[in-house]
Amino acid sequence: xxxxxxxxxDSYDYVNPVAGAELDARRMYDVLLQPxxxxxxxxxxxxxxxxxxxxxxxxxxxxxxxxxxxxxxxTFFFAGHGxxxxxxxxxALRETRLDALSMTAFSLAELLRILNDASPAQTNIVIDACxxxxxxxxxxxxxxxxxxxxxxxxxxxxxxxxxMDQESVGTVNGGFGTNAILDCIEGRTFVNDRSPFLDLxxxxxxxxxxxxxxxxxxxxHGINLIDTPRFCRNPKFNADPSTPFRDVxxxxxxxxxxxxxxxxxxxxxxxxxxxxxFRSDRFVEEMSVSFAKLADEPENLARVAARLxxxxxxxxxxxxxxxxxxxxxxxxxxxxxxxxNEEPIQEVAIDLSRLLIQELIAxxxxxxxxxxxxxxxxxxxxxxxADLFFLPIRISSVLGWMGAVRLAVNPSDEICAEVDxxxxxxLEAIEGTYANSILAICDSQAASWCCLFGALxxxxxxxxxxxxxxRVFHSIVQYGGKLARFDISSEKVLTFxxxxxxxxxxxxxxxxxRPIETLTVLLLLADRLNLKxxxxxxxxRLDGLALSAFLPKSYKEYSQSRIDDGRNLVxxxxxxxxxxxxxxxxxxxxxxxxxxxxxxxxxxFAALLFSDRVPWFTISAK
Amino acid sequence: xxxxxxxxxxxxYFVDEDADRAFSKSLNEFLDALNKRQRRQFLSxxxxxxFRHGGTWLHPGKPEIDPGEMQQHSTVAExxxxxxxxxxxxxxxxxxxxxSRALNEQFFRMFYQTVxxxxxxxxxxxxxxxxxxxxxxxxxxxxxxxxxxxxxxxxNLPQIHAGPEVAEQLKALEExxxxxxxxxxxxxxxxxxxxxxxxxxxxxxxxxxxxxxx
Numbered sequence: 001x002x003x004x005x006x007x008x009x010d011s012y013d014y015v016n017p018v019a020g021a022e023l024d025a026r027r028m029y030d031v032l033l034q035p036x037x038x039x040x041x042x043x044x045x046x047x048x049x050x051x052x053x054x055x056x057x058x059x060x061x062x063x064x065x066x067x068x069x070x071x072x073x074x075t076f077f078f079a080g081h082g083x084x085x086x087x088x089x090x091x092a093l094r095e096t097r098l099d100a101l102s103m104t105a106f107s108l109a110e111l112l113r114i115l116n117d118a119s120p121a122q123t124n125i126v127i128d129a130c131x132x133x134x135x136x137x138x139x140x141x142x143x144x145x146x147x148x149x150x151x152x153x154x155x156x157x158x159x160x161x162x163x164m165d166q167e168s169v170g171t172v173n174g175g176f177g178t179n180a181i182l183d184c185i186e187g188r189t190f191v192n193d194r195s196p197f198l199d200l201x202x203x204x205x206x207x208x209x210x211x212x213x214x215x216x217x218x219x220x221h222g223i224n225l226i227d228t229p230r231f232c233r234n235p236k237f238n239a240d241p242s243t244p245f246r247d248v249x250x251x252x253x254x255x256x257x258x259x260x261x262x263x264x265x266x267x268x269x270x271x272x273x274x275x276x277x278f279r280s281d282r283f284v285e286e287m288s289v290s291f292a293k294l295a296d297e298p299e300n301l302a303r304v305a306a307r308l309x310x311x312x313x314x315x316x317x318x319x320x321x322x323x324x325x326x327x328x329x330x331x332x333x334x335x336x337x338x339x340x341n342e343e344p345i346q347e348v349a350i351d352l353s354r355l356l357i358q359e360l361i362a363x364x365x366x367x368x369x370x371x372x373x374x375x376x377x378x379x380x381x382x383x384x385x386a387d388l389f390f391l392p393i394r395i396s397s398v399l400g401w402m403g404a405v406r407l408a409v410n411p412s413d414e415i416c417a418e419v420d421x422x423x424x425x426x427l428e429a430i431e432g433t434y435a436n437s438i439l440a441i442c443d444s445q446a447a448s449w450c451c452l453f454g455a456l457x458x459x460x461x462x463x464x465x466x467x468x469x470x471r472v473f474h475s476i477v478q479y480g481g482k483l484a485r486f487d488i489s490s491e492k493v494l495t496f497x498x499x500x501x502x503x504x505x506x507x508x509x510x511x512x513x514r515p516i517e518t519l520t521v522l523l524l525l526a527d528r529l530n531l532k533x534x535x536x537x538x539x540x541r542l543d544g545l546a547l548s549a550f551l552p553k554s555y556k557e558y559s560q561s562r563i564d565d566g567r568n569l570v571x572x573x574x575x576x577x578x579x580x581x582x583x584x585x586x587x588x589x590x591x592x593x594x595x596x597x598x599x600x601x602x603x604x605f606a607a608l609l610f611s612d613r614v615p616w617f618t619i620s621a622k
Numbered sequence: 623x624x625x626x627x628x629x630x631x632x633x634x635y636f637v638d639e640d641a642d643r644a645f646s647k648s649l650n651e652f653l654d655a656l657n658k659r660q661r662r663q664f665l666s667x668x669x670x671x672x673f674r675h676g677g678t679w680l681h682p683g684k685p686e687i688d689p690g691e692m693q694q695h696s697t698v699a700e701x702x703x704x705x706x707x708x709x710x711x712x713x714x715x716x717x718x719x720x721x722s723r724a725l726n727e728q729f730f731r732m733f734y735q736t737v738x739x740x741x742x743x744x745x746x747x748x749x750x751x752x753x754x755x756x757x758x759x760x761x762x763x764x765x766x767x768x769x770x771x772x773x774x775x776x777x778n779l780p781q782i783h784a785g786p787e788v789a790e791q792l793k794a795l796e797e798x799x800x801x802x803x804x805x806x807x808x809x810x811x812x813x814x815x816x817x818x819x820x821x822x823x824x825x826x827x828x829x830x831x832x833x834x835x836x
Contacts, residue, residue: 486674509667510658536830543773543829544668550675567689568679570671576683578828586682612674 002073002230003063004032004045007091009080011050014097020170022049024079024128024178031185031232032075038185038232040075050094056106064118073230074120075200076111079175082129089134091127108138115154124200124231125158128175130167132160133219157229158221159204166216177218180207187235194247196237199229241318245271245311253300266290271311275318280327280609285561287335295339302344305336309352313359322366323401326359330605337559337602349598353408356605360405361415364422367398371429378434389484389493392441395434397608400448402426403455404604407618411458420459427464438468439475441500443513444486447607447614450521454618457528466529473522473531477538479503481545481573485513486612515546515570517614523547524587524619526580536579543574547583549616555594558606558613593617656722657729664733693732697724734783756791757803764810769818773826777815 008025010018029047032038044066046059064071081092083101090096090105097104108127115123139158161177169176183189184203191198191206204220211218238244249267252259259267270286273279294301309332316328333352339345370377378394380387387394402423409416430438440449449472456465476483482505484496492511499508519542526532552558553565569588577583594600594617607615658667673679673692680689699720705713741747746766753759771777784792795803826832 485672514668514671540826540829540832543832546671548671548673548679550673552675563675564677566676568673568676569682570679571681571683574825574829576681579830582683588682 001044001069001071002038002040002075003071004029004038004040004075004077005059005063006032006045006047006077007049007051007056007059007080007093008047009050009078009091009093011094012081012092013095015081015092018080018170019172020174021079021128023172024170024174025049025077027174027182028077028079028126028178031182036233037235038075044069044071052094053096053104053106056093060111060114064114064120070120071118072121073124074115074118074122075124075126075231077126077128079128079178082127082132082134084131084134088138089127089132091129112138115156119154121154122229123154123156124229125156126161126178126181126200127159128161128170128177130162131165133163133166133217134160136219136221139221139223155225155229156221156223157200157204157225157231158223159200159207160219160221162216163219169213169216176211176213176216177207180211180218185232185235190236192234193236193239193243196234197228197230198232198234199225200231201225201229203231241314242271242311245308245315248304248307248311251307252304253294253297263290263293271315274312274315274324274328278319278321278324278327280331281561281611283328283331284334284559284606284609287332288338288559291335291339298339298342298344301336301339302342302348305332305345305348306351308332309355313355322363322370323360323398326356326363326401327609329356329359330609334559334602334606334609337556337599337606340556340598340602346598349602353598353601357405357408357415360401361419361422364398364402364405364419364426368422368425368429371426371433375429375433378430385497386493388497389441391434392437392439393445395430395437396445396448396452399423399426399430400445400451400608403448403451403453404608406455406458407451407604408601423455423459424461427468431467435471438471440472440483440518441475442484442486442488443516443518444484444611446486446517446521447611449518450614450616450619451604451608453521453525453529454615457525457619462529465525466531469522469525469529469531470534472518473535473538476519476522477541480505481516481519481542483513483516483518485511515548515572517548517550519545519547520549520571520583521614521619523577523580523583524616527584528619532580539573539578539580545573547571547573547577550613551588551592551616552613553592554599555592555603555615555617556599558603558610558615561610563613587620591616591620653718653721653725656718657725660722660726661729664730695725695728695732697721697728699724756795757799760792760795761803761806761810764807764814767814768821769814771815771818771822773822773832775819775822777818 006025006029008022010020010022012018025047026049029045032040033042033045044063046063048055048059051059064074078091081096083090083092083098083105085101088102089108090101091108092098092101092105095104101107108125111125139156159177159181161175161180170178173179174182180189181203184191184198184206189206189210191202199222201220201222204218208218208220240246249259249264252263252267254260266286267290270283270290273283291301291305294304309329312328312332313325316324321327329352333349333356336345336349336352340349367377376383378391378398380390380394402419406416406419406423409419449469453465453469456462456468479500480503482500484493488496488511492508495508496511499505499511505512522535526535548571549569550563551566551569552563557563557565571577571583571586576586594603600617604615604618607613661670677692678689681687697720699717701713701717748759748763748766750756750759753762767780769777769779782792799807
């Protein structure tokens with residue numbers, strides 16, 4: 001129960017009136033009662049304006065002493081005349097006489113005695129009055145109170161808007177001190193953005209820092225602050241969307257207690273790229289390097305990786321790319337692959353994989369919906385000639401990622417049927433509008449084709465797989481096997497397309513991938529797709545074309561930007577391959593397989609993220 | 623570094639590091655293009671392959687071919703601070719020539735070593751002395767070589783790479799060789815051409831079909 005008592009005294013019988021005190025009390029009361037500001041109880045709280053002493057005592061009784069309803073946070077606000085007399089500070093009320101303060105004014109000492117009796121867990125006192133710094137005279141007594149420091153003892157925060165020997169200034173629009181405090185409560189003045197609640201002491205310090213009032217200095221006291229202070233809600237909490245990410249970096253375990261500058265910048269770079277200019281390969285590389293700093297501390301690494309997921313996913317959601325959250329999740333998981341021997345890392349990787357599957361399902365559903373609403377939804381920004389190159393790659397990417405989900409889910413899992421439906425709907429939509437863009441144009445598509453066809457075979461969509469594979473094979477034959485190199489720069493795409501249109505490649509030899517892996521994927525599937533006899537008659541058109549497959553020593557290496565351990569297998573049509581069967585006979589029997597399920601899952605997504613490696617094990621089972 | 627500051631902590635004065643990197647990149651591209659042009663004399667760019675990972679390759683379809691392995695070619699080139707400070711533009715052609723020459727030398731050495739090793743392994747070597755003279759050696763060499771033909775019937779004649787002295791001798795032979803030598807050479811060449819065409823037909827026959835259906 002949070003309760004509030006606001007007192008504003010403009011009118012006095014025996015003292016000069018004050019301008020703006022009632023306004024201050026009313027404003028403070030109104031703001032702190034708002035659920036998203038103070039959240040104080042609207043029934044229990046009280047606002048008294050220019051009251052008598054009796055009215056104040058009655059209001060306090062109504063706020064603090066109601067049977068069965070203990071107040072745990074109590075805030076007391078006073079604006080009006082104040083004075084120090086003897087060993088106490090007095091708040092002047094309507095009938096106060098300056099020559100009889102102890103009998104006619106409300107002393108802080110009395111308030112403290114009452115609070116000692118009511119013992120709310122936290123008390124916040126704000127006094128906007130002259131000489132209010134004189135509260136120290138009463139606080140000294142409080143410091144000697146018995147029980148102070150015990151776990152169940154009360155805490156007190158107090159802000160006095162002027163020093164003991166100063167006046168508290170204001171206008172008809174309110175006191176300077178109250179206005180400054182209200183600015184913090186309502187977010188016009190920044191205090192912090194890290195905590196959901198603001199502490200009165202912190203507000204007081206902030207006001208002290210920034211105020212420019214001549215001859216008036218706020219005084220701030222905090223006594224016995226045991227529990228988390230909750231004066232009011234923090235309007236700036238999480239206002240900076242990067243706050244959660246900054247928190248993770250701030251808490252990054254470092255031997256020196258502080259993260260190194262290089263690591264800090266690397267992490268920020270990775271984070272910043274998530275909603276724009278995202279390069280998945282670079283993201284994995286940078287996160288791998290960052291994670292490697294904690295390679296010897298798997299528990300810490302697991303904790304940090306787990307904490308990064310939410311802020312990074314949040315940032316990724318700011319991207320217009322629907323698949324961005326999934327790619328981010330995949331990137332984080334793949335970056336953990338080198339460390340996945342450790343149990344804490346395996347647990348995080350499994351959690352990430354589950355999240356990744358959910359993200360991909362959501363992305364797939366969204367794409368299906370978008371295609372139903374707009375059949376051209378897969379076209380890029382301007383939908384112009386650039387998509388002659390990028391659209392086929394985009395199509396293979398969405399199909400490849402959805403294929404990867406299907407490869408990742410357990411067939412007995414109930415979401416399997418959901419994934420199958422999404423893939424079926426997606427294929428129907430894509431084949432309906434984009435059939436002629438289902439083609440091979442760049443060797444970076446090899447991994448996507450591998451995942452798609454592997455999934456279709458798993459789903460027993462033989463006919464669909466045959467049809468699509470046929471389209472891709474035909475496109476390779478049509479253009480003589482001349483696919484763009486996987487890392488072709490965007491500036492060279494036009495040159496490539498012009499040469500492709502002319503089927504004249506002499507001047508762009510360096511833009512052509514040699515050998516290619518896309519044909520290897522297709523030939524590896526030729527038997528299972530019953531397409532050997534269909535394709536063999538066309539192979540002469542690819543005479544001289546080199547095809548390859550890089551087989552790593554271990555698929556655990558698939559998260560590295562460059563994999564050193566492994567062998568490149570090379571074939572050449574017209575030299576050692578004349579039929580699909582020639583190729584299949586020569587595929588090695590000792591082709592490696594992933595060591596465990598986690599490696600299997602993550603290496604598939606690594607292949608999609610890097611686009612320069614293929615998860616052969618998904619299709620190469622003989 | 624001869625300046626007082628070490629590289630990592632050198633202070634900068636209007637230095638644009640991105641521009642510096644862009645210049646290095648363009649220089650590398652220039653050198654790369656230059657080297658490729660020079661290599662084209664010996665190696666068609668269609669026969670140049672690129673691997674993204676690993677350092678070895680093998681041919682499962684032709685296991686008798688030895689696995690290949692990457693070799694690193696490198697060179698160091700220096701540019702003196704004083705030359706830059708004195709705006710000596712000749713720094714550029716000197717640098718380019720130095721790097722290009724060094725890398726080309728390494729490439730050609732590797733190229734000839736590879737060809738030579740293959741010849742040694744297959745026994746495709748001829749000794750001038752053992753053959754009894756240049757005419758006989760040349761005929762013996764021609765006898766050991768296989769010509770290749772393209773699918774459209776064009777036969778690729780072999781190239782002869784020789785040092786200056788031998789090249790002169792070969793030129794002289796071409797002009798002043800004995801009629802018997804010239805006749806034998808011509809006959810051998812025709813036979814090799816026919817063999818090449820026949821071999822190419824055999825190769826094409828390994829496909830299910832070759833050429834458009836009539």
